[in-house]
Amino acid sequence: MPPLMDKWRHYFPLYERHLAPFRNRPVLLVEIGVYHGGSLAHFREFLGPQARIIGVDINPRCASLAGDGIEIRIGSQEDRRFLRELADSLPPIDILIDDGGHTMRQQRVTFEELFPRVAPDGVYLCEDLHTAYWPEYGGGYRRMGSFIEYAKGWVDQLHGWHGRGHAPHVTEFTRTVRGVHFYDSLVVVEKGPVGPPERQITGTPSFPPDTPPRHPWPRRLLGTGRLRLNQALARLRLPGV
Numbered sequence: 358m359p360p361l362m363d364k365w366r367h368y369f370p371l372y373e374r375h376l377a378p379f380r381n382r383p384v385l386l387v388e389i390g391v392y393h394g395g396s397l398a399h400f401r402e403f404l405g406p407q408a409r410i411i412g413v414d415i416n417p418r419c420a421s422l423a424g425d426g427i428e429i430r431i432g433s434q435e436d437r438r439f440l441r442e443l444a445d446s447l448p449p450i451d452i453l454i455d456d457g458g459h460t461m462r463q464q465r466v467t468f469e470e471l472f473p474r475v476a477p478d479g480v481y482l483c484e485d486l487h488t489a490y491w492p493e494y495g496g497g498y499r500r501m502g503s504f505i506e507y508a509k510g511w512v513d514q515l516h517g518w519h520g521r522g523h524a525p526h527v528t529e530f531t532r533t534v535r536g537v538h539f540y541d542s543l544v545v546v547e548k549g550p551v552g553p554p555e556r557q558i559t560g561t562p563s564f565p566p567d568t569p570p571r572h573p574w575p576r577r578l579l580g581t582g583r584l585r586l587n588q589a590l591a592r593l594r595l596p597g598v
């Protein structure tokens with residue numbers, strides 16, 4: 358029998374979707390949260406014999422689960438020094454899975470320390486995001502500092518090219534993340550080099566270029582008037598027109 362594994366069932370098709378391109382390649386997977394070793398055995402099987410699989414856990418008993426193509430490192434995902442030393446001892450990580458203690462601090466510290474160590478075409482998965490709504494993990498609905506609120510900031514950073522002199526700005530995240538995929542309790546951050554977006558216009562017009570737009574607003578609110586109104590509303594963080 359394979360060792361005990363504790364995952365939501367709906368994660369498995371998502372692993373298929375996001376991790377299948379890494380199969381049968383010499384990739385490095387690091388999973389925080391070993392438990393009884395079941396998921397490490399799963400990924401060993403899923404990725405094939407060329408993959409290097411490393412599990413990280415705070416529980417020293419997990420060290421006994423090393424072997425059969427699986428390495429174990431013991432330490433806390435809240436300990437920045439431990440995470441830096443871990444990353445320094447490894448090549449860039451192709452797949453990082455955070456399935457550890459699931460507190461807001463653990464998820465944030467782990468992301469801050471290990472996301473920059475993920476390879477330029479790698480993926481970062483954080484599991485059991487629902488703890489972001491549970492106070493015992495430091496979460497709460499729209500609570501400042503929850504990992505869900507932190508992750509919402511990534512949406513702005515993806516759009517850093519469009520800030521028009523104001524936030525959002527182009528950040529390292531803007532330049533190195535191809536996409537962020539949110540699912541129930543799971544977020545997948547897909548890395549890839551990203552440059553400024555390029556507009557592509559093809560085809561022939563379907564209407565003459567001077568067709569006046571049909572608009573429900575009075576003319577005086579269109580053009581600069583409308584722009585000024587929207588700027589004022591934006592300063593007050595009110596919905597635009």
Ligand SMILES: C[S@@+](CC[C@H](N)C(=O)[O-])C[C@H]1O[C@@H](n2cnc3c(N)ncnc32)[C@H](O)[C@@H]1O
Nearest residue numbers: 362363390391392396414415433434456457458
């Ligand atoms: C949900 S279980 C992991 C489940 C496992 N990935 C699986 O799918 O079977 C959480 C694990 O995180 C570990 N853990 C809790 N706090 C931790 C911390 N601060 N650093 C590293 N591991 C931690 C626990 O010891 C436990 O083994």
